[in-house]
Amino acid sequence: MKLFMASLATETNSFSPIPTGWSGFKEHLHTKTASQGEAGLYAAAVTVWRRRAEALGWEVVEGLSTYAQPAGPTVRSVYETMRDDILDDLRAALPVDVVLMSMHGAMIAQGYDDCEGDMMARIREIVGPEAKIGLELDPHCHLTETMLENTTAIICYKEYPHVDVVPRAEELFTLCADAAAGKTTPVMRDYDCRMMAMYHTPFEPVRSYVDRMSAQEGREGVLSVSLVHGFPWGDNARSGTRVLVMTDGDADLAASRAEALGCELWDMRHELRTFPTMDEGLDRAVALEGAPIVLADFADNAGGGAPSDSTFVLKAALDRGLTDIAFGTFWDPVLVGMCIDAGIGAEMDVRLGGKIGPMSGDPVDLRITVRGILRDAVQHLGTAAMNMGDCVWMESDGLHVVVNTKRTQIFHPEAFENLGLDLSQMKYVVVKSSQHFYDGFAPIAAEVIHLGTPGAITPNFTIVPYTKRDRNYWPKTENPFS
Template identity: 80%
Template structure:
């Protein structure tokens, strides 16, 4: 057997003012040897696939692996150049038995609403109808017709936060390897749940729902079950939540199970988590007897395409006179460079946040002391290393501690603060610029966790999304989109 594998990943916020270009991809991961020891989320799948394939004595050909932090649409030339690089390597590798791709889903480029479907269709045209084509994607994807028509199997991560990337990659390899050997005949069917929501898997009722999905797999001809959460801020005709079932040669079973799971999710809609407005959430934090209270600045999550420099929560904290607050990470390469030049112990007048656009709020002028500096800082999401770039810790005289960094990224782990020497156990409040990926790292040390429905680039107002390419027939925009 011969395997070709590659990875091309980003998530596109159609309403972000930040273009996704060469610097975005080359800053994080850009190599054709990612499986040889590269760290990070989008090296995990190709690393596992190489190990599985070589253990079976397969020949392995590795194409480009690259990832960019979510932002606005990818520049057309950038997408086409990377896509064609992968496809040219695939042509050179022919004939192949299996192609495995790691992508994000919800990647949009100038002129392309569906980059995943585009790449899969072009790959299928090269490899022909008999070779097996597998795709692993983030659940925050647009599950499109082109993806379903051209792939042999698609698997979404099940967990949010995404701590199960290697496990899902392993399952995809097994399904495609069995299909290539003639042991199975995978058939996929999906179901449109007509919903826009966030499905946080550590919490009920979603936790039990995901566990029931997993329990179906490997029984009664069902090979895989996925929930495609959808990415609400990506303007795509297929934006929204879908269930996906893969069976062994039984299309009716796949369709029936996908619909049953979709209807079950619909019945749970009123029990899904709500996000209190910022002021309400801060009131709850102040009234809490737990410490530290971890507060998620939901709408300034770089992982959803936000700038990670909004000041809404910072201003609200200052207006309330709250002390012993840690907040981060703010993306500001210029300010980080100034603070590094000044050195630890320097007292400086600085302007924080509000730089990228209206969704960032207004800048805040502060007098701060530089308390810590770290170059090339690392934090973790599960076992994956996530590079933060250079970081500085700034303290105000009012007892507010800010972490600034040079690589736009969300806050995944307490390491984002602790790398600099900031002891979170001494804080009353910890504000993280993240929607949910922080949870696995921060929940064990938190007295309470509150997700704030903050203003910003990805505010969780699902009823009023400015979508132009899909119809408005979805919940919660309408009460019952099935009528």
């Protein structure tokens, strides 16, 4: 057997003012040897696939693996150049038995609303109908017909936060290897739930739903089940929640199981978590005993394409006179450079945040002391190391802020602690993240509060200004099935 594998990933916020270009991809991961020691989510899958294939004595050909922090649509020439690089390497590797791709599922480029579908169609044209094509996706994807028509197997991560990239990569390899050996005939069907929501898997009722969904796998001909959360801030005709079921040769079974699970999710839509407004959440935090109280600045999550420099929560905390409060991370390479030049202990006047656009709020002027500096900082999501660039810890009268050079969300307390900031001494910790922080912060938090903040990825799905997605979804429409 011969395997070709590669990865091309970003999550596109159609309404973000930040273009996704070469710097976005080359800043985080851009290599053809990702499976041989690179860090990050999009190196994890190809690392698994190389290990599994070589253990079976397969020949492995590795193409480009690259990832950009979510932002606006990818520049057309950038996408086409990377796509064609992967396809050229695939042609050179022919003939191949299996192609495995790690992508996001919500990548949009100028001129391409469905980059993953475009890639799958071109791969299928090259390898022909007999080769097996597997695609691993983030559940915050737009599952399209083009993806489904041109692949053998699609698997989405099951957990949010995404701590299960490796086990899903293992499953995808097994599915495609079995299909290539003639042991199975994967058939996929999906069901449109006509919903737009956030599905935080550590919390009920989603936790039990995912467990029930997973329990169907490996029984009665069901090979795999994925909940496609959808990415609400991507302007794609297929944006929204779907259930995907893969069976061994039984299309009717796949369709009926997908519909049953989709209807079950629809029935519990009013039980899904809602978020307090910023002021409501801060009121609740101030009234609580214990520390630290972890507050999620939901709408300024770089992982959803936000700038990660909004000041809405910062200004509210200053107005309330809150102290012993830590914020992270503000994306500001210029300010980081100034603080590094000044050195630890330096006192200086700075202008923080509010730089990218209206969704960032107004800048805040502070008199700060530089408390910590760390070059090439790293934090973890599960076992995946995530690069933060250079980081600085600034303090201003009991208000502590981490500023960094590589736009990223907060995943783990080490983003603060590696700078020397002791979170056990903080009353409040504000993280610019929607949910990926939870796995790392829940064990140290007295309580976690997700704030429905203003910003680039507001959790109010009724006001997303779609031009390509129709309005026939809940909660925009109370009954989109009528």
